Amino acid sequence: MTRQRIGPLLVGRRIRSVATTRPSYFFLTRPEVLRRGLVGRTVSALDRRGKYLVARLDDDARLVLHLGMTGQLFSGQATSPRLLSASARGALSPEAQRGFRPDAHTHLRLAFDDRGPEVCLRDVRKFGKVLLLRSGEEHPRLLRLGVDALALDARTLFAASRGRRVATKALLLDQSIVTGIGNIYADEALFRARLRPTHRAGSLTRRDCEALADAVRSVLHRSIETGGSSIRDYVAPDGADGAFQDERNVYARTGAECHVCGGRIRRVVVSQRSTHFCPKCQK
């Protein structure tokens, strides 16, 4: 979703200047190194590897971005209340709240020769990452990644789950097996496949893996179609909210009625992630 929509704002444009915040955990490449490597470069393509966005530059370097949990990648012209924390918003006039203004959480801003809209990366919790890879350079974070979630097939899932005692959900969240599934989509896919998140991965049948692989792909495709899940922080690059949150069956619906059987959605913790399921539909 983000790749599709931020692509036109990056590809073919020459970077004129780069603004960053102070060095931190967030920058795998130090800000000044990042600036030196980016200024004057033209973005030639934008790819995705799991949850990583990879912008290819005209000198064959790659700018790698991860949005973590609260990362937002958007046009400097975007408008959304989500681009400002509530406390900061309260201090502003209704007028000033309209447009985006870079704040302390806006860690990266790219301006371009064409003087068009900037591309901004904001991340309150700094769980996101920015990394510049020189031509031919690699990074373990990318090398480790498994098959893309949109291309997940039953055979891969079945093979990867053999001998594993971990919960099925833990397997789905393991990016070295399948890359691109986050907490929401793991829960939603498991619901769709009618599988219990806590079920041991090793005892999934071939048929289970088929249902689960299908569910993963269709849930993600549907989320892309509907523009993502704007539950707390997520905004599309133009500031628009996604709509997938309206199609959730289980995620963050603890205590609510199951859309299928009317039972109550339950919440448990699996591999330190909050996990939601319908006890009746998911055996």
Next chain:
DNA sequence: ATTCCAACCTGATAGC
């Protein structure tokens, strides 16, 4: 080799 768990951060919200 696999599984578990704390750590990295900041903000919103619920409850007292």
Next chain:
DNA sequence: TGCTATCAGGTTGGAA
């Protein structure tokens, strides 16, 4: 009002 505890679309590295 204010304080405290809990929760939040993720990943790593090291201990068990």
